[in-house]
Amino acid sequence: MRIESVRFDASGNPTFVVTGGISFFIPLSRCAELLASLPDGKDSQLIALAALPDSVPEFGSEDDFFMLLASIDEEQRARRKVIELCARAEQSSHGLSAKLVAKGFSSKAAKAAIESLKTDGVVDDARFARIWARGRAERRAAGPALLAAELRSRGLGEGAVKAALEDIDFSRALARAIGKETARLEGAWRKKGLRKDERFHDALYWALKKQGFDPEAIREALQ
Secondary structure, eight states, X not given: OOEEEEEEOTTOOEEEEETTTEEEEOOGGGHHHHHHTSOTXXXXXXXXXXXXXXXXXXXXXXXXXXXXXXXXXXXHHHHHHHHHHHHHSOOOHHHHHHHHHHTXXXXXXXXXXXXXXXXXXXXXXXXXXXXXXXXXXXXXXXOHHHHHHHHHHTTOOHHHHHHHHHTSOHHHHHHHHHHHHHHHHHHHHHHHTOOOSHHHHHHHHHHHHHTTOOHHHHHHHHO
């Protein structure tokens, strides 16, 4: 395999075109790493290539160099995909990793892209957890236990889960849940011709507990 040409964008980032017309985009920030992978003397050939496109060096069997080219290019493509996904909606690192792998990216490229964008603040698990949990609590009037379990199932760590739950007023969520469940159960009770007795109260309690609300908070709210 050999490098056929190198072209540069307006920011100076090179794209290497190798045998077969395969292109590899390399950000300028990674060029030093790329040069370091070359055997002695090859860096001067690469510099000559950049200055004089007609002077194409033969790299022969330097597999490590071409593997690094492919690896950096894949990471950059994965990075662009992450940015695209995050522009649509807030994302978690766990969810992004699954989406990237499903689209054919290696787990290594997915991890590298996500970690770099965590550093840039594009990906933020704590922020995702807060936004997701708040929306879920408002839409479903879900309690803290249920939300915590759902956040953990999405790969969020305990720190992010705790911070997200602290950001929610569960007394309001519980009040909404009581209103919703009371209306639902009253309809079911009327349909069956039942009276609202102790069984109704118990059914309401267990429905709220199933939604993840604290048992003591439920008892106090229903008094």
